């Protein structure tokens with residue numbers, strides 16, 4: 001079969017087959033995803049038939065970028081696009097087509113995340129769904145033990161969670177250890193974020209303690225600088241673990257704002273937008289958060305690590 005177009009990035013291999021009229025993308029896990037092209041390419045679809053384009057939602061941003069890069073290269077035209085429920089394709093200011101097609105990997109897989117935190121899990125579910133993965137967490141396996149977070153660093157704790165659960169289950173396991181680091185508190189609450197106001201503290205109690213700690217020491221906004229940190233560890237039997245990090249810069253608000261998210265989200269102000277993490281939708285937070293940035297770093301290294 002003749003390959004009409006071939007594109008290679010570090011993570012994705014894509015080609016268009018003449019007979020199939022489909023863009024075949026190999027994702028980072030080596031799974032092939034087929035995106036039907038309908039009548040995308042001018043070359044094969046005369047303009048009088050109307051230019052159509054496939055709208056792809058629930059697709060990783062890099063796949064969408066690649067898809068449009070292919071399109072621009074082949075047609076030599078600039079397209080405007082947005083990732084969302086419905087994609088609108090415009091050519092020289094004229095709306096040509098809108099359509100929504102969801103792309104589902106035919107073979108979905110399951111990944112176990114060694115967490116009991118449903119807030120984290122919700123975010124991972126949304127992020128991994130785009131990669132064809134269903135997520136399970138430790139609340140799905142009540143028989144698995146509690147892993148004590150005795151480490152002094154995010155990496156130590158993430159390793160403890162991932163490696164213990166991987167050894168017990170014999171499966172590949174991802175763990176997230178994360179926390180809020182406030183400059184004026186010397187990086188605290190850090191690894192103690194979940195337990196800042198005491199063992200088994202509620203989010204409300206942790207937030208109240210944070211506001212209390214900052215009330216006297218950090219009055220001006222510059223003094224309230226902070227960042228969220230995530231360390232991710234993937235552990236699998238017979239392999240040395242993969243470790244990556246992600247950070248999200250911001251500051252601490254004086255009063256809680258917003259209803260979404262979890263943990264310190266109502267108090268954490270995003271440096272870029274001035275909104276608290278709790279004022280963002282799940283989708284918005286998942287584009288900029290420490291967890292999203294760590295996942296992006298993970299995806300850069302995961303394919304190579306899987307091959308080892």
Ligand SMILES: O=c1[nH]c(=O)c2ncn([C@@H]3O[C@H](COP(=O)(O)OP(=O)(O)OP(=O)(O)O)[C@@H](O)[C@H]3O)c2[nH]1
Pocket residue numbers: 114115116117120149176177178179180193194206228261262263264265266268277289291
């Ligand atoms: O507002 C927030 N938005 C976030 O995006 C976020 N990510 C982490 N955190 C805080 O840091 C602790 C992590 O501690 P942590 O990594 O040990 O997790 P955890 O104990 O809650 O669950 P587990 O994964 O250990 O089972 C959490 O409980 C939260 O208080 C966040 N707060």
Ligand SMILES: [Mg+2]
Pocket residue numbers: 149194
């Ligand atoms: Mg924990």
